[in-house]
Structure formats: C-alpha cells, structure tokens
Amino acid sequence: MPATSSTDPLQRERDHLAASRAALRVMREDVESLDTTDVTGTWVTAIVLNKQIEARIAALADLAHTPLFFGRLDYLHAISEELAEGATGESFYIGRRHVHDAAGDPMVIDWRAPVSQPFYRASRTDPQDVERRRRFGYTGGELTAYEDEHLTDPAETDAASALLAAEIEKPRVGPMRDIVATIQPEQDEIVRADVGGTVCVQGAPGTGKTAVGLHRVAYLLYAHRERLARTGTLVIGPNDAFLSYIEQVLPALGELAVAQSTVQQLVAHVEVRAEDDPEAAGLKGDARMAEVLRRAVRAGIALPTEPCVVVRGSRRWRVPVHELTEIVEELKARDIRYGAAREALPQRIAHAVLLKMEQGGEAPDDRVQDAVARNAQVKAVVKACWPPVDPAKLVHRLLNEPEFLAACADGVLDEEEQRAVLRTKPGRSVRTAPWTPADAVLIDEATDLVQRTASLGHVVLDEAQDLSPMQYRAVGRRCSTGSATVLGDLAQGTTPWATADWAQALHHLGKPGAHVEELTKGFRVPEEVIAYASRLLPAIAPGLAPATSVRDAPGSLTVDRVEDGLDAAVVAACREALAHEGSTGLIAADARIPALAEALDAAGLGHLTPGTETTSKARLTLVPASLAKGLEYDYVVLDEPAAVVAGEPDERTGLRRLYVALTRAVSGLKVLHAQPLPEQLAAVPAPVG
Numbered sequence: 001m002p003a004t005s006s007t008d009p010l011q012r013e014r015d016h017l018a019a020s021r022a023a024l025r026v027m028r029e030d031v032e033s034l035d036t037t038d039v040t041g042t043w044v045t046a047i048v049l050n051k052q053i054e055a056r057i058a059a060l061a062d063l064a065h066t067p068l069f070f071g072r073l074d075y076l077h078a079i080s081e082e083l084a085e086g087a088t089g090e091s092f093y094i095g096r097r098h099v100h101d102a103a104g105d106p107m108v109i110d111w112r113a114p115v116s117q118p119f120y121r122a123s124r125t126d127p128q129d130v131e132r133r134r135r136f137g138y139t140g141g142e143l144t145a146y147e148d149e150h151l152t153d154p155a156e157t158d159a160a161s162a163l164l165a166a167e168i169e170k171p172r173v174g175p176m177r178d179i180v181a182t183i184q185p186e187q188d189e190i191v192r193a194d195v196g197g198t199v200c201v202q203g204a205p206g207t208g209k210t211a212v213g214l215h216r217v218a219y220l221l222y223a224h225r226e227r228l229a230r231t232g233t234l235v236i237g238p239n240d241a242f243l244s245y246i247e248q249v250l251p252a253l254g255e256l257a258v259a260q261s262t263v264q265q266l267v268a269h270v271e272v273r274a275e276d277d278p279e280a281a282g283l284k285g286d287a288r289m290a291e292v293l294r295r296a297v298r299a300g301i302a303l304p305t306e307p308c309v310v311v312r313g314s315r316r317w318r319v320p321v322h323e324l325t326e327i328v329e330e331l332k333a334r335d336i337r338y339g340a341a342r343e344a345l346p347q348r349i350a351h352a353v354l355l356k357m358e359q360g361g362e363a364p365d366d367r368v369q370d371a372v373a374r375n376a377q378v379k380a381v382v383k384a385c386w387p388p389v390d391p392a393k394l395v396h397r398l399l400n401e402p403e404f405l406a407a408c409a410d411g412v413l414d415e416e417e418q419r420a421v422l423r424t425k426p427g428r429s430v431r432t433a434p435w436t437p438a439d440a441v442l443i444d445e446a447t448d449l450v451q452r453t454a455s456l457g458h459v460v461l462d463e464a465q466d467l468s469p470m471q472y473r474a475v476g477r478r479c480s481t482g483s484a485t486v487l488g489d490l491a492q493g494t495t496p497w498a499t500a501d502w503a504q505a506l507h508h509l510g511k512p513g514a515h516v517e518e519l520t521k522g523f524r525v526p527e528e529v530i531a532y533a534s535r536l537l538p539a540i541a542p543g544l545a546p547a548t549s550v551r552d553a554p555g556s557l558t559v560d561r562v563e564d565g566l567d568a569a570v571v572a573a574c575r576e577a578l579a580h581e582g583s584t585g586l587i588a589a590d591a592r593i594p595a596l597a598e599a600l601d602a603a604g605l606g607h608l609t610p611g612t613e614t615t616s617k618a619r620l621t622l623v624p625a626s627l628a629k630g631l632e633y634d635y636v637v638l639d640e641p642a643a644v645v646a647g648e649p650d651e652r653t654g655l656r657r658l659y660v661a662l663t664r665a666v667s668g669l670k671v672l673h674a675q676p677l678p679e680q681l682a683a684v685p686a687p688v689g
C-alpha cells in the first residue's frame with residue numbers, strides 16, 4: 001500500500017482512494033493502447049481479441065457513483081498471497097474490482113477474493129482473525145466518513161452501523177443497484193455457495209433474493225472464470241420490465257457477459273399469439289405432459305416389414321426383417337435422444353451389411369460402412385422405421401387431432417383433460433396456428449426429446465414460484481450439467497399452477513437434492529408496512545413465517561378510505577409522494593390503469609411505464625399490478641386493493657397479487673380505497689399472549 005504523508009486518518013484513506021483511481025486509470029490506458037494490428041492470425045481472432053479488449057476497457061471504467069473501495073480489513077496476522085490476489089501484509093482495501101499499481105502490487109482487492117470474505121462474515125463471536133473492519137461512507141463520490149469495528153476488543157460492544165443503515169435507506173432512482181458493500185452474513189453464505197450445488201432460496205418480499213442471485217453469478221464468474229466463460233451463465237426473470245430493472249447490476253460489478261432472458265424467450269420456437277384458458281394452461285404445464293410428448297415423439301417408430309437389400313457392384317447384401325427388428329428394438333430400449341438414435345440406425349444397418357460382406361470374403365473398411373449407411377435402401381428403412389420428427393409439427397398435431405392425443409395420453413390424461421388440451425378450432429398450419437405460451441414450452445420439451453438441449457454452467461432463476469412444472473423442466477435442461485440458483489417466494493405465486501412446495505419444484509427442475517435456504521430479514525419494506533401486508537399470509541401461504549424488517553420507519557403506512565373522487569385522491573397522493581426525494585410507483589389493478597393514466601395526464605403529472613428507467617426528472621411510474629413483481633419504489637400509492645384482488649381469477653391469487661403490491665415500498669406506502677378493503681387486510685390479528 002502506498003505511503004501517504006498525512007497523519008489525519010480520513011485524509012490517509014482519501015489519499016489511498018486518489019492513488020487507487022490513478023492506478024485504475026493507468027490500467028485502463030494500458031489496455032486502450034494495446035495494438036492488435038501486429039497480432040498474427042486470422043481476422044476472426046482479431047475481431048475476438050478486439051471484442052475482449054473493448055469488454056476489458058468497459059470493465060475498467062471508473063464510475064463516479066460507484067466508489068472504488070468500500071471497506072478495509074486489518075488482520076491480526078499476515079495473509080497468504082494466494083488468498084489476497086497476490087497482495088501481502090495484514091491490511092486490505094475491499095472494492096468492486098481488483099486494482100494494482102504500476103509495479104503490479106494490489107491496491108484494492110476484489111470483494112470476491114477469499115481474503116475479503118470476513119468483511120461480510122466476521123463477527124465478535126467469530127472474528128476470523130480480523131482485528132478491525134472499517135466501512136467507508138461516500139457523498140457524491142467523495143470519501144467523507146468511516147466507521148470501525150474492533151472485533152477482538154472485548155471492551156467494544158455491538159452498535160448498529162449508521163453507514164449500513166444509510167446505504168439501505170438511500171433513495172431509489174434509476175435501475176437496481178449492487179449491494180457489495182453491505183451483503184449480510186446469511187446472504188453471503190448463499191452468494192459464495194459452491195458452484196457444484198444448486199441452491200434454492202425461499203424469501204419474503206425484499207429480503208434480497210434478486211440481489212443475492214445476481215451477486216452469486218458475479219462470485220461464481222470470479223471463482224470459476226474459465227469454466228463458466230466456456231459454458232455460459234444466464235439470469236431468468238419474469239418479464240422485460242424486471243430484466244431491464246436489474247440489467248445494470250452485473251455490469252456495475254464488472255461482469256458484462258451474463259445473458260438475461262424470460263422463460264418465454266428461452267422457448268420461443270414459434271410465434272405466440274394466443275392465450276390458453278387457465279384450465280388448458282394448467283394441464284399443458286403439468287409434468288404429465290412430458291410423458292404424453294415422449295410417447296408422441298416415439299409414436300412414429302415402426303418395426304420393419306421388409307428386408308433391406310443393398311446392391312454394391314455385382315453383389316447384393318440382404319439384412320433380413322428379424323435382424324432389422326432386433327436393431328430397431330435395441331435402439332428403442334436405449335436411453336438416448338430420438339435424433340441420436342435416428343442417426344445411429346443407418347450405421348447399425350450398415351454394420352450388419354459389413355458383417356455379411358466379411359462373411360462373404362470381402363474386406364470392407366469404415367468408408368464402405370459410411371457409404372452403405374448413405375445407400376438409398378438403407379435410408380428408406382430409416383425413413384419408414386424412424387421417421388424424422390419436427391417438434392412444432394408434432395405438438396401441432398397433438399393439439400389438433402383428438403385420436404393422436406388420445407393414443408399418446410392414454411392412461412395419463414382422462415377424457416375431459418384431453419378435451420381441455422385440444423384446440424377448439426383445429427386445422428390451421430404450423431406457421432399460422434394460435435400458439436400459446438404453454439404450447440411453446442411443449443415444443444421445447446419435444447425439441448429436447450429429439451436433440452439434447454445444450455446446458456449452461458449456471459442459471460439463476462428468479463421469481464421461480466410462478467413457473468409450471470413444464471417450465472421448470474425447460475429451465476432444468478438448460479442447466480442439466482451445470483447448477484442453478486432458484487429464488488422465489490411461495491406467497492407471491494400468482495399463476496394458477498404456482499409452486500406449492502420447493503421440493504416438488506426442484507424435482508421438476510432436475511435438481512432434487514438441492515438445498516433450500518430461507519431469508520426472512522427484509523431490507524426493502526419498513527416494519528409497519530410488512531406487518532400490514534403479512535396479515536394476508538394466513539390466507540395465501542399458511543406455512544410461511546412473516547418477514548421482519550431491518551428498518552423501522554414510523555408513519556410509513558397510511559390507509560385512507562375515500563368517499564368520493566378516488567382518482568383525484570390518488571393523483572393528490574402521487575403529487576405528495578413526489579415532493580419527497582426518490583421514485584414513486586402508483587400501483588393499481590390492470591383494469592384501472594387507463595383511467596388513472598388519464599387522471600394523471602389531466603393533472604399534468606408525467607408518468608412512466610415499468611421497464612422505463614426513472615431519472616431525477618421522471619420519477620413517477622404507473623404500474624399495473626400484474627407487472628409489480630420484483631420492482632420497488634421509494635414511495636408507493638396503492639389504488640383500490642379490492643380491484644387488485646378482483647382482477648385475478650380466484651381470491652387466493654388476488655390476495656397474493658395484493659401482497660406483492662403492498663410490498664414494493666422502501667419509505668412509504670399510501671393505500672387509498674373507495675370499496676371496502678379485503679377482510680383479511682382489515683382484520684387486525686389478535687394480540688399474541
């Protein structure tokens with residue numbers, strides 16, 4: 001660490017910050033000045049190299065609002081170099097990324113390095129050899145404060161960290177931020193869990209599931225960079241608005257190569273242009289459909305009825321029906337993909353021909369076998385016995401032809417269920433068929449039955465509770481040889497097929513042994529608000545413990561009955577909320593959105609839609625309840641809870657939707673209603689004891 005002349009401890013830290021920023025600038029300039037014109041190799045290599053350089057330059061950006069380091073650890077004993085990115089000594093600055101000086105000596109250590117871990121986990125009861133933990137406070141990019149904990153000093157007692165509280169309270173404008181400076185011990189356990197295992201996190205609203213999932217990918221990329229760069233990583237979220245809300249977290253942590261997608265985008269084999277009714281959607285998402293599809297894919301397999309005769313030169317070679325049957329039966333019994341078996345079949349027949357050639361005194365080699373496999377007679381047998389399968393056509397047929405569905409679903413779906421799955425208006429072509437989201441998942445399953453889906457190294461699945469079993473399977477095949485982080489909250493499930501217990505979900509995902517962790521400490525929602533929302537828990541998720549909140553903000557909840565002029569009251573509440581710093585979300589039943597948009601417009605209050613970034617100028621978002629999941633606002637105005645509940649097909653789903661809407665606020669929630677509140681919300685639970 002560079003020497004500094006000041007004796008003022010704060011100034012010394014500032015000097016180190018200035019020196020680190022200068023060093024980062026030099027690192028960036030070094031990369032920028034790399035000349036690739038001399039690099040021999042193809043133009044492809046040059047393009048790849050330039051891309052890598054560009055990514056590295058972007059990763060080395062010095063972002064004014066994300067301080068280079070946020071903590072410092074002073075150990076009692078020197079740490080070995082391998083644990084500290086080559087640094088030696090007892091004292092280390094912890095930051096978002098590694099920074100070294102011109103001599104290559106580290107000035108800031110990456111938060112993911114082993115030496116940084118005690119910053120998140122060390123405590124008075126388990127100091128992990130840390131003598132002092134220092135947290136830094138910044139104002140507008142300037143280092144302005146620090147806070148120390150002397151973990152081995154018996155005279156010092158635990159005090160709540162003001163810097164930590166300030167960081168959590170910071171008004172939210174713009175996209176989601178990273179939490180590297182303040183990851184909590186129980187969160188860190190998940191972030192740093194071994195890459196080999198799948199972790200499932202059940203967590204109440206605002207407990208940091210999304211944050212933890214994103215930091216976990218960043219951690220895994222650090223710890224297993226090469227392997228995961230090769231296999232790839234993916235974050236799955238519920239919709240585009242959510243994905244754009246979280247998209248800047250990983251780049252801010254220097255990770256630019258993580259793909260993001262919704263489940264629907266993953267399975268976009270056809271153009272979706274229709275919706276199923278809930279019953280059909282539920283059945284199509286049921287895991288039993290996997291068996292129906294397995295049978296459908298294999299329905300075309302037929303045993304041979306004629307021998308295969310191959311003519312080569314002046315000789316004819318004949319594979320009799322019983323031998324062909326044996327080959328087909330053997331392939332049927334093997335646990336390989338339909339397409340792989342289809343590729344193996346001509347080779348097997350050719351092999352049988354070759355054996356006959358050898359018996360006939362010839363000495364054919366591998367090239368002969370390949371040529372025989374391509375012979376027209378052999379191809380004809382393959383076509384008849386193991387016809388090609390087009391997954392979309394197959395599913396189209398299944399949904400259109402009652403007899404075909406009946407044959408494939410025999411003993412799996414009863415007659416009524418089959419009727420529900422069938423299209424009401426059959427007969428259109430694959431291209432123009434009224435495909436639904438659930439159909440696309442069926443096609444994905446069929447595609448995988450024909451040809452194995454490539455697996456990524458790690459997949460983070462957020463808001464998992466809304467997935468159907470067939471959707472879990474679709475995600476599962478994308479991490480079949482990798483691992484997953486599954487994040488969700490059973491109380492926030494708003495699909496008819498929402499997950500009822502995690503063991504089932506993990507079974508469908510293909511990770512039955514995965515660990516389930518629970519997070520209950522809430523960072524977003526103030527105590528009063530979470531307590532109010534938790535009144536719904538007995539009705540929507542009886543087994544779940546209510547979340548606690550790390551933040552007590554008296555006065556953060558108001559519930560007002562409006563006798564007359566709800567829209568005007570809502571507009572006034574938005575105006576009032578906007579008088580505070582930070583973002584405001586007006587959440588309402590989807591059906592109420594047009595009327596409220598009009599009221600806001602008439603009042604001259606500009607408003608955004610979810611997924612559009614809030615800025616210091618545009619801070620009001622009008623949020624349909626169906627899109628509120630995963631999002632958060634400093635202030636929330638919630639319009640007419642009864643309408644939010646009524647917007648869903650059944651009461652439990654409606655109350656769950658309301659629970660989501662009630663748990664989006666960081667600083668204040670104002671509920672306005674003209675209709676009576678749902679009784680579960682109005683009821684004040686009897687005092688305990």
Ligand SMILES: Nc1ncnc2c1ncn2[C@@H]1O[C@H](COP(=O)(O)OP(=O)(O)OP(=O)(O)O)[C@@H](O)[C@H]1O
Nearest residue numbers: 179182183184205206207208209210211523524630
């Ligand atoms: N350790 C932490 N330090 C500071 N802020 C945190 C911490 N953990 C979570 N937060 C903040 O709390 C808020 C909620 O986090 P997040 O969105 O990850 O929760 P969630 O469990 O996914 O919520 P939901 O179930 O509602 O989607 C975010 O603003 C996040 O940055």
